Amino acid sequence: MKLWKRTHSCGELNKGNIEENVTLMGWVNSRRDHGGLIFIDLRDREGKTQIVFDPKVSKEAHQLAHNIRNEFVIAVKGEVSFRGKDAINPNMKTGEIEIRISEMQILSQSKQLPFSISEYSDVGEDARLKYRYLDLRRTEMKNNIILRHKVSLLIRNFLNKKGFLEIETPFLTKSTPEGARDYIVPSRVNPGKFFALPQSPQLFKQLLMISGFDKYFQIVRCFRDEDLRADRAPEFTQLDMEMSFIDRDILFNLIEELMATLFKEILSAEVKRPFPRLDYDDAMSHYGIDKPDLRYGMKIHNLNEFFKDTQFSPFSEVLAGNGKIGALKTEQPEKFSRKNIDDLDLFVKSLGLGGLISIRFKEGSELQSSLKKYITEETAALLKKEMQAQPGDLVFIAAGSTEKVNQVLGLLRIKIANTLKIIPKEQYKFLWVTNFPLFEYSQTEKRYTSVHHPFTAPVDEDIAMLESNPYQVRSKAYDLVLNGNEIGGGSIRIHRTELQQKIFNLLGIKAEEAEQKFGFLLEALQYGPPPHGGIAFGMDRIVMLLAGASSIRDAIAFPKTAKATCPLTGAPSEVSSEQLKELHIKLDL
RNA sequence: GGGGUCGUAGUGCAGUCCGGUCCAACACGCCUGCCUGUCACGCAGGAGAACGCGGGUUCAAAUCCCGUCGGCCCCGCCA
Structure with a gap:
């Protein structure tokens, strides 16, 4: 035929x-x-x-x-x-x-399919991933894949017009000590030695700047062997960019234009520019998270002032310990029954706080709360003013260490917004989060680690504090947030060997170790490095958001499960003893 | 590493709290037949699951208990 x-x-x-x-x-x-x-x-x-x-x-x-x-x-x-x-x-x-x-x-011909291709039928993700090639026939997935292609094409065209070059960097590369766990690849011809798959092309793009390719980008796969989430896959795609001779504002402006172009071309959505900017510290204290969703309110308030003389010992202890009494006023307070509030209390406890106290405001300075006897009429009135509460309004209070209170109330804010379904769809609120701290203390490693990465430049006026007060030093790092999702992050880099050495020292990376792990970068920095900086975007997340999907897997043709397996191919799987022998690998299970 | 939740015909689900009424219901799909204007066609009939797996309690388990595997979500982790 x-x-x-x-x-x-x-x-x-x-x-x-x-x-x-x-x-x-x-x-x-x-x-x-x-x-x-x-x-x-x-x-x-x-x-x-x-x-x-x-x-x-x-x-x-x-x-x-x-x-x-x-x-x-x-x-x-x-x-x-x-x-x-x-x-x-x-x-x-x-x-x-x-x-x-x-x-x-x-x-x-076709056998009866394991599930229906029709857009009218629901299919479990198990079956969809096992028969992904059939799932991709379904309208929704097909459209996501087409959308992803369009996004890539728009990005390439946009950046090409702006003078960027797309340059490939190695997948088989060197394991670096900082950051995520590496995926490791054994080298047969170098027994006992291993490549690492890149967590990002970070070092290579900096080297490209030193080479003089002053505007670089790459749409590139990255690999991180960490536990997964709805918006985190073990292999994912970044739009990676780096530029020389720029400051933050040049980069911000370019990226805002890129995002506005994407959203206009794909969704016909007008995006408001410039994007608002928020200091990391403000994001944490007002939203309890470094990627706040600005589509709804319910900011976190600090009530420490109001309880500074309180007899309520859980609060006075928190205040004595430099903690925080935080509060947020919920929307649609009429929807909260006693049972709902108890559930939120359990939620808060499951995240490691003592509990959640609620205050229901009434007429005047009247209120209903288990805390009532500790609140004077005067304080009640002040509280009401601080929270801008109307009669009937419901305020949730949590106390503990500042970090914990911020985190938990931040998560509570998100949970309430989701439960009440108050998050407007088809609204796109971008936000730059800036002035991240340079270092944070790692409980697991008992030392300072980089919040962003060790090549991030400190804010100029904070450099003097590096030794005396490293915790207070801010960095020239920034994240781009969209609707509560971190879609990109980057920084202005260090381009001087001395400063880079100093940062390694502070991170507890010995000169010898730094030499061994990053020697090539330190050496390269001695050959005329231009000032440079860049950013990398999670392509999968951007496509997910543009597609209106709720999981990154819906933006990827052949994704992995939350346990980093592939139901379609059965990967990962065992390999033959011959393969292992060739690689000089013995298993110890 | 921890917590939550789900696992019942090809698919999606009901039943599980309060064990027997469940040799398991419903919808879609599938099979057979009928139908010349449908479009998620319609009508009539039919087949298909011992309830993830293993053990236990009980006269009796889809339902209770213990363990285990897998999906999903969250915390930790993710420079």
């Missing part, structure tokens, strides 16, 4: 093609067999077209069409015809026409 030549896709024919003879190929999306007439929606990547088998047109084709089942692949020849006024389907792009079939070939 010779394969015919396809003349059109299933998404392009319309009234203008009437009376044309066409050849279509595609999958049988649905079959409506009326005995006399058989209708089939033929589907390909571009869309669906209704084809009709009428014995008056071809007895043979009509006969053959009885054998067709869903997801068979067929080729059909026929004439494009108008459906007739009453038969038009306004929900289909090709809904005014149909193809009256004169000849058909069955190109391949």
Whole structure:
């Protein structure tokens, strides 16, 4: 059977093609067999077209069409015809026409599918991932993959126009001590030695700056062997960028233009510029998180002042210990029953705080709360003013260490917003978070570690504090946040060897170790490095948000599960003892 | 590493709290037949699950207990 030549896709024919003879190929999306007439929606990547088998047109084709089942692949020849006024389907792009079939070939058959391709049926993610190639036939996933392509193309075109070069960097590279756990690849020809897959092309892009490629970008896979989340995959794609001779504002401006272009081209959404900026410290104290969702309010208030003389010992102890009494006023307070509030209390406890206290404001300085006897009428009035509370309003209070209170109230804020469903869809609130601390203390490692990475430059006026007060030093790092998602982050880098050495020292990385791990960078920094900085974006997250999806997996053609496995291929899997032997690897399980 | 939640026909789910009424319900899909204007076609009939796996309690377990595996979500972790 010779394969015919396809003349059109299933998404392009319309009234203008009437009376044309066409050849279509595609999958049988649905079959409506009326005995006399058989209708089939033929589907390909571009869309669906209704084809009709009428014995008056071809007895043979009509006969053959009885054998067709869903997801068979067929080729059909026929004439494009108008459906007739009453038969038009306004929900289909090709809904005014149909193809009256004169000849058909069955190109391949299909077993009954493990799930329906129809957009009207729900399918569990288990089944979808195991049969991902079928899942990708479904409209929603297909559109996400097409959208992802468009995003990549827009980015490449935009950056090309701005003078950027896309340059590839190695996947088989060197393990670095800071940062995430590496995925490791053994080197057969170098027994006992290992490559690491890149967590990001960080060092290479800095080297490219030293090479003089002053505007670099790459859409590139990165790998991190850490535990996963809805928005975190073990291998993920970054839009990685670096520029020389720039300051933060040049970069911000460029990125804002890029984002506005993306959102306009993809969603026809106008994005307000410039994007607001928020200091890390303010983000933490007002939202309890470094990636606040600005689509809704419920900011965290600090109530320390109001309880400085309190007799309520849990609070006075917190204040004595330099802690925080934080509060947030919920929206839609009328929706909170005693049971709801108890559940939130449990939620707060599960995150490691003592509990949640609620205050329901009434008329005047009246209030209803387990804390009532510790609150004077005067304090009640002040509280009411601070929280801008109306009668009926509900305020949640938590106390503990400042970090914990911020974190827990931040998570509570998100939980309440989700529960109340007050987060507006189709609204895009970008935010730059700036002035991150340079260092943080790592409980697990018992030393300072970089908040961003060890190549991040400190804020100039804080450099003097590096030794005396390293915890207070701010960095020239920034994150781009969209609707509560960190979609990108970067920094202005250190471009002087001495400062880089000093940072390594403070991080407890010995000169010898620094030499061994980053020697090549330190050496490169001695050969005329330009001042430079950059940013990297989570492509999968951006596509996820543009697609309106809630999991990064819906933005990836062949994603991994939360346990970093692939149900489709069965990866990861054992390898033969011969393979291990060649690599000089012995297992110790 | 910790917490939560789910696991029942091909798919999605009900039943699980309060064990027997469940040789497990419903919808979609599938199979057979009918149907010339449907478009998530319709109508009639039919097949299909011993309830993730292992053990225990009980006269009796999808339902209770213990363990285990897997999916998803969160905390830790993710420069």
